[in-house]
Amino acid sequence: METQESKVTQEESTIEHVVNEDGRIYDPKYDIYRYPEDLEGKEIEFKEHDDKIRNYMRDIILGVNDGLVSIYLLVAGVAGANSPVKNVLLAGIVGAIAGAISMMAGEFISTKSQEQVFDAIIEEEKLHFKYFRNHEINELFDMFGELGLRGKQLQELVEKIAEDDDKLMKVMMTMELGVADISRRSPWKAMATVAFLFIAGSLPSVLPFFFVTDAIVGLYWATGLTSLTLFATGALKTLMTKTNPIKEGLEHLFIGMIGGGVSYLIGLAYGVTVA
Numbered sequence: 001m002e003t004q005e006s007k008v009t010q011e012e013s014t015i016e017h018v019v020n021e022d023g024r025i026y027d028p029k030y031d032i033y034r035y036p037e038d039l040e041g042k043e044i045e046f047k048e049h050d051d052k053i054r055n056y057m058r059d060i061i062l063g064v065n066d067g068l069v070s071i072y073l074l075v076a077g078v079a080g081a082n083s084p085v086k087n088v089l090l091a092g093i094v095g096a097i098a099g100a101i102s103m104m105a106g107e108f109i110s111t112k113s114q115e116q117v118f119d120a121i122i123e124e125e126k127l128h129f130k131y132f133r134n135h136e137i138n139e140l141f142d143m144f145g146e147l148g149l150r151g152k153q154l155q156e157l158v159e160k161i162a163e164d165d166d167k168l169m170k171v172m173m174t175m176e177l178g179v180a181d182i183s184r185r186s187p188w189k190a191m192a193t194v195a196f197l198f199i200a201g202s203l204p205s206v207l208p209f210f211f212v213t214d215a216i217v218g219l220y221w222a223t224g225l226t227s228l229t230l231f232a233t234g235a236l237k238t239l240m241t242k243t244n245p246i247k248e249g250l251e252h253l254f255i256g257m258i259g260g261g262v263s264y265l266i267g268l269a270y271g272v273t274v275a
Contacts, residue, residue, distance in 0.1 A: 055185050056193050057240055059107060063194035064233055066103065067201020069256045071095050072226045073263040075205050079219040080267025088218065089209040096202035104195040112187040118179050125172055129165055136172065137162045143175050204229045223260065230256045 024033035074095045078088045128136050140158045149157060161167050173179045208221035234252030235245035 055183060056190060059190050059193040060197060061233070061237060062107075063103065063197030064201040065230075065252065067096070067099065067198035068204065068226055068230055068233065069201075069259055070099055071202035072205040072222060072256060073259050075209070075222055076219060076260045077263040077267035079215040080264040083215060085209055085212060085215050085218060088215050089206065092202065092206035092209060096199055096206060099202070100195045100198045103198045104191045107194045108187045108191040111185050111190040115184065115187065118184065121177055121179065122169070122173065125169060125177075126165075129168065133162075136168070139176060140168075140171065201229070201233075219264075223257075226256065226260070227253055 024035055027034045071092055075088050075092045078091045083091075125136075137158060140161060141154065144154055144157060161171050170181075204225035205222045208225065209215070209218040212218040212221065230252040231249035234249035238245040238248050241248070
């Protein structure tokens with residue numbers, strides 16, 4: 001015997017597959033007709049946006065690139081001054097640790113400050129809803145009107161949004177202030193990301209000096225490893241930026257090597273002067 005629950009399930013299943021004359025499929029959740037999905041048989045593969053990585057892309061590139069470049073500049077300058085291997089190694093290790101701590105502090109404070117600004121804007125907007133609600137609603141008419149909505153369609157949409165403060169806040173934050181929940185960042189995650197990748201970025205410049213007895217030989221190895229890593233970082237970045245990997249890799253490499261050359265020459269000049 002068919003139960004009431006199974007009847008309801010069958011009815012919902014039937015409703016979900018109701019198709020109108022345009023080929024659109026009824027969705028009872030929102031009481032709308034959705035367009036049929038068109039993800040198959042295309043020239044490109046459909047991929048969802050990776051918002052978690054996107055929000056911290058700045059920290060990823062900043063951390064690894066700063067670790068690569070700054071520590072390479074440091075060891076290049078110290079090695080160029082004819083310093084013993086142990087001095088170059090010490091400078092690299094101390095520089096990596098100090099740089100990571102500095103990056104952690106700076107990233108945490110800056111990200112937290114930015115989030116506090118967003119929170120303050122939200123609180124200010126809540127006051128606007130309470131004391132200047134008509135003005136805020138009129139702003140919705142302007143924003144959606146600029147998108148091409150007119151007449152009854154515009155009137156109904158704005159009034160529907162204005163019925164609920166949560167809906168109104170989300171729309172105003174996105175359309176008026178350019179801030180969305182999806183773009184909010186954790187200061188702790190930003191701090192950990194930039195510090196970890198700074199240390200990782202410093203390794204190509206520091207590790208060679210554990211295994212050599214001549215600072216210049218160590219610098220050759222550091223230059224090679226850092227160059228490869230700089231190029232790889234620029235190229236891998238294009239998985240998100242969708243730009244040319246060769247161009248981006250060479251850009252990272254060029255910037256790092258120019259800085260390294262200048263640092264080495266300064267150290268060389270200092271070594272000659274002291275000698």
